Amino acid sequence: xxxxxxxxxxxxxxxxxxxxxxxxxxxxxxxxxxxxxxxxxxxxxxxxxxxxxxxxxxxxxxxxxxxxxxxxxxxxxxxxxxxxxxxxxxxxxxxxxxxxxxxxxxxxxxxxxxxxxxxxxxxxxxxxxxxxxxxxxxxxxxxxxxxxxxxxxxxxxxxxxxxxxxxxxxxxxxxxxxxxxxxxxxxxxxxxxxxxxxxxxxxxxxxxxxxxxxxxxxxxxxxxxxxxxxxxxxxxxxxxxxxxxxxxxxxxxxxxxxxxxxxxxxxxxxxxxxxxxxxxxxxxxxxxxxxxxxxxxxxxxxxxxxxxxxxx
Numbered sequence: 001x002x003x004x005x006x007x008x009x010x011x012x013x014x015x016x017x018x019x020x021x022x023x024x025x026x027x028x029x030x031x032x033x034x035x036x037x038x039x040x041x042x043x044x045x046x047x048x049x050x051x052x053x054x055x056x057x058x059x060x061x062x063x064x065x066x067x068x069x070x071x072x073x074x075x076x077x078x079x080x081x082x083x084x085x086x087x088x089x090x091x092x093x094x095x096x097x098x099x100x101x102x103x104x105x106x107x108x109x110x111x112x113x114x115x116x117x118x119x120x121x122x123x124x125x126x127x128x129x130x131x132x133x134x135x136x137x138x139x140x141x142x143x144x145x146x147x148x149x150x151x152x153x154x155x156x157x158x159x160x161x162x163x164x165x166x167x168x169x170x171x172x173x174x175x176x177x178x179x180x181x182x183x184x185x186x187x188x189x190x191x192x193x194x195x196x197x198x199x200x201x202x203x204x205x206x207x208x209x210x211x212x213x214x215x216x217x218x219x220x221x222x223x224x225x226x227x228x229x230x231x232x233x234x235x236x237x238x239x240x241x242x243x244x245x246x247x248x249x250x251x252x253x254x255x256x257x258x259x260x261x262x263x264x265x266x267x268x269x270x271x272x273x274x275x276x277x278x279x280x281x282x283x284x285x286x287x288x289x290x291x292x293x294x295x296x297x298x299x300x301x302x303x304x305x306x307x308x309x310x311x312x
Contacts, residue, residue: 005266013165042064044064047255048062056168057166058165065159067122067123068118069115069116069136069154069155070154071113071116071152073151112151131230131233132230137216137226138224153215155213157209157211157244158210159209160204160247161203162203162204164202166201168198169200174261174262175258176189176202178258183253186205187203209246216228
C-alpha cells in the first residue's frame with residue numbers, strides 16, 4: 001500500500017472537525033470527561049493538540065494509558081447480562097461527548113462494579129507503604145475468604161488508545177501506517193466496510209502491552225479483600241510502570257511517523273516522499289506484508305481460474 005497524495009478535505013469533514021474541536025476549546029487544565037479521573041489525561045494532551053492541528057485528522061476519544069483496580073459487576077442473571085467490568089471504557093475514555101456511552105463513573109456502572117484505584121501515571125512506591133491499602137483494598141490476616149458467591153477484584157494496566165476521525169481513506173491509511181510502524185500492532189480502521197462512510201475512523205492501540213490479574217474479592221461486608229501477597233502486587237506495579245515507559249516511547253514514535261506520513265502525502269516542491277530500495281514509494285513492513293499476502297491470494301485465484309478454463 002504505497003503512499004499517495006492526500007486528497008482535499010470535504011466540507012462535511014471540516015464541519016465535523018469544527019464541531020469536535022468546539023467541545024475541546026478549553027484550557028488543558030479545564031478539560032472534562034466522564035471517566036473516573038474526570039479529565040483528559042495530561043500526558044496525552046500535547047499529542048492530541050498536535051494531531052488536531054493537522055489537516056484531515058481529529059481525535060474523538062483517547063487515553064494515555066492507566067493502572068486501575070476495580071470490583072467487577074454482578075454476574076449473569078437469567079434475564080440479562082450486565083457488564084462485569086467497569087474498566088471496559090478503554091475505547092470511550094476521551095474528550096468528545098460522542099464517546100461516553102461506556103464510561104464508568106466514580107461509583108462504578110451497571111451491576112454494582114466500582115473503582116478502587118485509577119491512575120494515568122506510573123505508580124510511586126513509598127517506604128513502608130502497604131500496597132493493598134494504596135490500591136483501595138484491605139487484608140484479613142491469615143483468614144481465608146471463600147470465593148463462591150463473591151465478586152472478584154481485578155488489577156489492570158491498559159496502554160494508550162486513540163480514536164482518530166479522518167477525512168478520507170488516504171488519510172486513514174496514513175494514520176494506520178504510522179500506528180503500525182510505532183508498534184501499535186492492533187491498530188485498525190473500524191468503519192471501512194460501510195460504503196456511505198466518507199470519513200473513516202482509525203483506532204490506534206496495542207493490546208499486547210496490556211496486563212490483567214485477579215487480586216482480591218468483595219466480601220459480604222462490601223469490603224475489597226486482597227488475596228495476593230505484597231510481593232505479587234509489587235511485581236504487577238513494577239511491570240505496569242515499565243509498560244508505561246514503553247507506552248511513552250511508542251507514543252513518540254507514532255507522532256514522528258504521522259508527521260512524516262503527512263509530509264509524504266502533501267503536494268509541494270519542498271516535500272519529498274520517502275523512497276524504497278527500488279525507487280518506489282516507501283511502505284511500512286507490516287503494510288508491505290499485507291499487500292504481498294493479498295497479491296499472492298489474487299495470483300493464486302487467477303491461476304486456479306485459468307486452470308479451470310483450460311480443463312473445460
